[in-house]
Amino acid sequence: xxxxxxxxxxxxxxxxxxxxxxDGMQLTGTQxxxxxxxxxxxxxxxxxxxxxxxxxxxxxxxxxGFQLHFGSKxxxxxxxICDVLVVMNSAALKSNxxxxxxxxxxxxxxxxxxxxxxxxxxxxxxxxxxxxxxNYTVIKIDVTRMTREALTDIQLGMKExxxxxxxxxxxxxxxxxxxxxxxxxxxxxxxxxxxxxVLEANLRVLKAGYSYGDTTxxxxxxxxxxxxxxxxxxxxxxxxxxxxxxxLVAASKKSxxxxxxGSYPITPASDILHDLAKYxxxxxxxxxxxxxxxxxxxxxxxxxxxxxxxxxxxxPGMALKTEALGLATVLEIPLVIINVQRGGPSTGLPTKxxxxxxxxxxxxxxxxxxxxxxxxxxxxxxxxxVYEACRISVQHMxxxxxxTDGYIANGAEPWRFPKESELEEIKIEFAKPMAEGEKFxxxxxxxxxxxxxxxxxxxxxxxxxxGLEKQNITGNISYEPENHEFMVKLREExxxxxxxxxxxxxxxxxxxxGKLLVLGWGGTFGAIKAxxxxxNEEGFDIAHAHLRHMRPFPKNxxxxxxxxxxxxxxxxxxxxxxxxxxxxxxxxxxxxxKIQGLPFFKSELMxxxxxxxx
Amino acid sequence: xxxxxxxTNGEVALTAKDFATDQExxxxxxxxxxxxxxxxxTILPQLGLKQEDIVFISGIGCSSRFPYYTETFGMHSIHGRxxxxxxxxxxxxxxxxxxxxxxxxxxxxxxxxxxxxLLRRNFDVNILLFNNEIYGLTKGQxxxxxxxxxxxxxxPFGSIDHPFNPIALALGADATFVARSMDRDPAHLQxxxxxxxxxxxxxxLEIYQNCNIFNDMAFESYTEKSTKKDEALFxxxxxxLVFGANxxxxxxxxxFKPVIVNLEExxxxxxxxxxxxHDMVKANIISRFFDHVDVEGHLPRPFGVFYQTSRxxxxxxxxxxINEVIKAKGEGKLDKLIAGGETWVIE
Ligand code: SF4
Numbered sequence: 001x002x003x004x005x006x007x008x009x010x011x012x013x014x015x016x017x018x019x020x021x022x023d024g025m026q027l028t029g030t031q032x033x034x035x036x037x038x039x040x041x042x043x044x045x046x047x048x049x050x051x052x053x054x055x056x057x058x059x060x061x062x063x064x065g066f067q068l069h070f071g072s073k074x075x076x077x078x079x080x081i082c083d084v085l086v087v088m089n090s091a092a093l094k095s096n097x098x099x100x101x102x103x104x105x106x107x108x109x110x111x112x113x114x115x116x117x118x119x120x121x122x123x124x125x126x127x128x129x130x131x132x133x134x135n136y137t138v139i140k141i142d143v144t145r146m147t148r149e150a151l152t153d154i155q156l157g158m159k160e161x162x163x164x165x166x167x168x169x170x171x172x173x174x175x176x177x178x179x180x181x182x183x184x185x186x187x188x189x190x191x192x193x194x195x196x197x198v199l200e201a202n203l204r205v206l207k208a209g210y211s212y213g214d215t216t217x218x219x220x221x222x223x224x225x226x227x228x229x230x231x232x233x234x235x236x237x238x239x240x241x242x243x244x245x246x247x248l249v250a251a252s253k254k255s256x257x258x259x260x261x262g263s264y265p266i267t268p269a270s271d272i273l274h275d276l277a278k279y280x281x282x283x284x285x286x287x288x289x290x291x292x293x294x295x296x297x298x299x300x301x302x303x304x305x306x307x308x309x310x311x312x313x314x315x316p317g318m319a320l321k322t323e324a325l326g327l328a329t330v331l332e333i334p335l336v337i338i339n340v341q342r343g344g345p346s347t348g349l350p351t352k353x354x355x356x357x358x359x360x361x362x363x364x365x366x367x368x369x370x371x372x373x374x375x376x377x378x379x380x381x382x383x384x385x386v387y388e389a390c391r392i393s394v395q396h397m398x399x400x401x402x403x404t405d406g407y408i409a410n411g412a413e414p415w416r417f418p419k420e421s422e423l424e425e426i427k428i429e430f431a432k433p434m435a436e437g438e439k440f441x442x443x444x445x446x447x448x449x450x451x452x453x454x455x456x457x458x459x460x461x462x463x464x465x466x467g468l469e470k471q472n473i474t475g476n477i478s479y480e481p482e483n484h485e486f487m488v489k490l491r492e493e494x495x496x497x498x499x500x501x502x503x504x505x506x507x508x509x510x511x512x513x514g515k516l517l518v519l520g521w522g523g524t525f526g527a528i529k530a531x532x533x534x535x536n537e538e539g540f541d542i543a544h545a546h547l548r549h550m551r552p553f554p555k556n557x558x559x560x561x562x563x564x565x566x567x568x569x570x571x572x573x574x575x576x577x578x579x580x581x582x583x584x585x586x587x588x589x590x591x592x593x594k595i596q597g598l599p600f601f602k603s604e605l606m607x608x609x610x611x612x613x614x
Numbered sequence: 615x616x617x618x619x620x621x622t623n624g625e626v627a628l629t630a631k632d633f634a635t636d637q638e639x640x641x642x643x644x645x646x647x648x649x650x651x652x653x654x655x656t657i658l659p660q661l662g663l664k665q666e667d668i669v670f671i672s673g674i675g676c677s678s679r680f681p682y683y684t685e686t687f688g689m690h691s692i693h694g695r696x697x698x699x700x701x702x703x704x705x706x707x708x709x710x711x712x713x714x715x716x717x718x719x720x721x722x723x724x725x726x727x728x729x730x731x732l733l734r735r736n737f738d739v740n741i742l743l744f745n746n747e748i749y750g751l752t753k754g755q756x757x758x759x760x761x762x763x764x765x766x767x768x769x770p771f772g773s774i775d776h777p778f779n780p781i782a783l784a785l786g787a788d789a790t791f792v793a794r795s796m797d798r799d800p801a802h803l804q805x806x807x808x809x810x811x812x813x814x815x816x817x818x819l820e821i822y823q824n825c826n827i828f829n830d831m832a833f834e835s836y837t838e839k840s841t842k843k844d845e846a847l848f849x850x851x852x853x854x855l856v857f858g859a860n861x862x863x864x865x866x867x868x869x870f871k872p873v874i875v876n877l878e879e880x881x882x883x884x885x886x887x888x889x890x891x892h893d894m895v896k897a898n899i900i901s902r903f904f905d906h907v908d909v910e911g912h913l914p915r916p917f918g919v920f921y922q923t924s925r926x927x928x929x930x931x932x933x934x935x936i937n938e939v940i941k942a943k944g945e946g947k948l949d950k951l952i953a954g955g956e957t958w959v960i961e
Pocket of ligand 1 (some may be wrong): 642644646647676677745746750751759783824825826827828
């Protein structure tokens with residue numbers, strides 16, 4: 001008989017699942033996430049992959065994690081540190097011990113703490129046995145043994161049986177958080193329907209994990225996180241790279257332009273290529289080029305031919321594309337360049353996040369070469385951001401850089417997705433055929449300063465473009481000194497004029513005037529939003545504004561900056577936006593930087609803001 | 615054998631003049647590029663294409679000025695990347711006739727990677743590789759096709775680089791059409807241009823081009839009357855390989871080893887190598903006729919089509935995959951795509 005249990009109501013909780021790459025932690029985390037989403041929680045997640053594909057089993061290098069933050073209130077990040085840490089072995093504990101709240105719960109698989117595993121993790125003493133975890137509630141379960149016991153009469157090899165142990169943990173957590181398990185039961189049925197033995201094993205272990213909580217007298221506390229109040233509508237869970245791929249298809253559909261992606265595999269951007277390669281029924285053409293340069297130049301070729309042309313990459317790949325970015329700038333053709341930023345320089349930290357490619361996007365080319373820049377702020381926001389990048393690019397005949405980062409690319413959140421009919425049309429018009437005797441002027445301009453998009457196959461529009469300096473209107477090569485200066489200024493003005501066609505900057509939270517404005521961009525949105533909101537509730541006179549348009553800035557940005565005594569710019573880099581803002585607006589903006597391959601914690605930001613306002 | 619095509623577009627037939635632009639040509643007087651431009655302008659009206667359906671794409675170098683002088687769509691891109699730009703354009707717009715103009719530096723050095731990948735993918739484009747064995751635009755450094763010991767600006771004591779054999783390189787990359795011609799033989803060049811155009815797949819045409827400023831007479835043995843007959847071997851499909859003033863010399867295969875025999879000194883025409891451009895093994899052997907004219911017992915340099923085969927083009931397979939998916943699944947529905955697999959409703 002189960003003991004009387006008490007149930008605590010929590011507003012929010014952070015769970016981290018950590019284990020060896022082979023322990024199925026990603027799947028466990030995703031299942032709990034889906035369960036929470038279907039239940040009605042707001043949430044944010046972040047996977048934490050090992051840098052090596054097949055690191056030795058049991059070592060710290062091989063630890064794979066999945067963090068989930070869910071709540072009955074609005075959730076903006078995957079959470080700073082966790083309330084519950086699940087560790088399948090010693091290495092998982094070792095690499096995550098800094099990441100758990102004082103007084104938090106550690107659920108440990110004792111089988112992962114034998115002499116062999118301790119040695120693999122380079123641990124001299126067993127943390128489960130000594131008093132090093134005395135600040136936490138430690139729940140020790142021999143998951144491996146319990147799993148095997150639940151499957152004694154099942155005809156499967158030991159290895160296959162052991163593979164079910166993540167289901168035990170999942171079942172136990174479902175019990176702990178008072179959850180139904182329907183979604184996982186359905187998932188297992190779909191996944192293993194053709195392998196009845198494996199299906200039965202997984203189901204049994206899942207239920208065993210649940211009943212273990214129910215029947216073992218040692219557990220008397222359960223938790224409940226109620227539904228969140230969220231805007232009514234239909235939701236799905238979305239990761240940043242998925243949203244980027246969807247946004248591109250949507251922009252293709254709403255502009256009537258065929259989508260072409262030239263790309264070379266690179267972490268953490270490759271998933272965009274993978275997704276688009278699946279979307280053949282939308283006539284998407286994906287071209288896995290021989291290198292980063294061919295990826296962008298093939299896209300330039302496709303753009304010249306009238307496609308919505310895109311290239312996706314990350315920092316090192318971006319570096320290789322820079323000469324072609326200059327070409328696209330002089331050609332004045334539409335092209336969307338997506339940089340899913342990661343830690344740099346050089347190969348840097350491929351699986352870790354950073355915002356350190358803003359300068360590269362701003363300045364990283366030979367010559368005076370301004371390119372508009374758009375940034376995405378959260379996983380689902382990648383959809384809107386890439387849609388906006390496409391719109392600007394094709395309507396202004398200009399290459400546009402979209403910056404996302406590894407944190408939002410791989411993070412997930414619930415998304416109240418739009419209907420096709422709600423998406424704004426992207427109006428474009430190709431140059432019309434010319435009558436006999438008329439001369440086509442490829443560098444004639446409209447009020448946006450954009451030139452005609454004249455695609456091959458259109459009668460009378462034969463013309464030649466190239467990387468040599470152009471004469472305005474005619475597009476002929478020109479080495480005239482005055483012309484070069486004129487064209488440099490004109491290309492700059494063309495970028496600046498985009499400010500007339502983008503929304504004004506808004507304040508995300510806080511008062512319109514006050515003591516401090518926290519100005520952010522990109523993937524720091526969630527952490528800043530959460531920190532500022534909490535401090536507002538504590539009575540602090542601060543506001544948060546987050547930039548979508550990094551170049552040009554919205555026209556009212558200068559005015560907004562002047563409405564606050566102080567401006568703080570937190571960035572996951574060594575201070576880049578802050579320098580651009582100081583340069584452009586002559587204000588004494590303060591920098592706050594973290595360069596550890598990790599996102600900001602809400603608590604860090606709150607501490608920093610409190611310190612400034614002291 | 616050159617076939618003359620008539621205009622089939624139902625409009626007034628175009629002439630070479632229609633393909634000239636109003637731009638002043640900036641090549642040095644006497645440059646071999648002039649002849650190539652002329653031969654291209656001569657054959658373009660024979661293709662039965664509309665001007666607006668033709669695109670010339672070049673990289674950087676003297677030859678890459680070409681698009682400015684040709685009244686079609688054109689792009690003078692960046693160094694080495696014409697092949698990659700053309701790949702994207704052809705993938706996006708398979709119906710266009712896409713021509714790539716590149717050189718030995720542009721296409722084999724800085725852009726060598728893209729050249730080989732384009733060839734293996736077999737986009738239906740025509741690569742005209744102007745080989746002058748020198749960097750002209752940067753004023754005279756040795757190139758990846760310059761012979762060993764070449765004294766040039768950057769190699770005052772002679773080059774120690776071993777040169778590329780462009781034909782063998784193209785064959786190694788599984789090109790489906792590989793040919794060589796020269797600026798100073800207009801009839802042959804026109805014929806090769808037409809053959810390149812007619813081949814459905816990537817056509818690799820190496821054109822020996824004289825840079826009279828920095829590498830004059832690099833190919834004189836093959837182009838000058840006095841030596842051409844002995845040094846240039848013109849391959850004709852189905853015909854024996856013969857050369858010499860009176861076609862008195864021939865090539866015979868001794869096992870896999872090609873040897874020169876003299877028909878006037880007792881060799882029989884029946885024993886000669888019959889050129890078969892569809893034979894990959896033979897193409898590989900003849901592509902290796904690449905020794906320097908000063909080498910004792912050297913073989914003549916072959917001109918014409920080394921190899922031609924047919925393989926589906928990249929753009930056709932790309933379109934086919936898309937059509938097959940649509941046939942099986944229907945046109946994609948955006949709303950369904952965005953909604954994805956699992957959704958939930960919040961009231
Ligand atoms: S430098 Fe040589 S290749 Fe270039 S234009 Fe002059 S002659 Fe021709």
